[in-house]
Amino acid sequence: MKIDEAVNIINSTTTVRAKVDDGVMYVHEKLNSDDDWFMRVSLYHLGWSAITADFDTCLDDDVDVMDLARVMDVIQRLLDTPVKERFPEKKYVLSAMRCAEGPFAIKQYVDAININTNNVEFHFGLANETANAMEFTQEDLDSLSDFFPKAAIDAMKEEVKDNG
Template sequence: MKIDELAEKLNELKNLRAEKRSDGMVIYSKDSTDYDFFFSLGYKNKSLTDVGFDWSCLDDVKPADLHKALNLIDRFLHTPIDERFPEKKYRLMAMRYVGGPIAIKQYVTSLQASGDYMTFNFGSKENAGKWTDKELRNLSQWFPQEAVDAMKEPVEDD
């Protein structure tokens, strides 16, 4: 189970609220303040013994929701750590001189690689192709990896 999936499923429960943070996730009862979470979970935790509990903050949590939350967390903890994180996606962009002395930023919408050449098709950000790190590393067969890295721009979650 990926982190985003865990947060989504926990937030679907009636009396719970999950909040992702840079180092992990905290889980609150629906109406709690930001300091009254009852679970704290690091993204690289391996078992329920590594999860932080504060049972005094369970006032509004129904037993059925707590049971479902524990099952979801246990399922997450049984997922190998490297599979928990969604793969980051990137756009490729370049500054191009299209029709004059001023360079404009354009995005790669598609590319074609064959034998001894590579062709980039450019367009707008909305039409830009999205690639994972693994896919972009494969491009190094035709194009220097340093150039690909210079063209990468992370795709923000919309």
């Protein structure tokens, strides 16, 4: 289970909320401030030793028992996920400044790669449009180094923001 998925499930409950800050997930009552967490989960550790709980002080009767059960289920599923798989994998697009409209350079994004026995070529989409741009993982980009210099790929790559 990915961290953002766990937060979304917990935040879909009516009486409990979760947030992530600096590698730690804080779980608190919906109506209490973020500082009044009743459970803190270190996202870089395995097992229940990653959990710090303060049920006596910060957990009121206002928390629905079904919401609390859901939180415990989500936390267990998160702890069962290897640490590396909890974090969303970064995605990238490739872009280049091209003289496609007369003497003016415009930014275009790669929307296809054609590979055949004789050559490899990028196909660029419309100017400044990322909607149809191909997305790559770092592993995908590393495999392109069989065809293109790594420095060229690194110069073209841009991280896709707001990955889900």
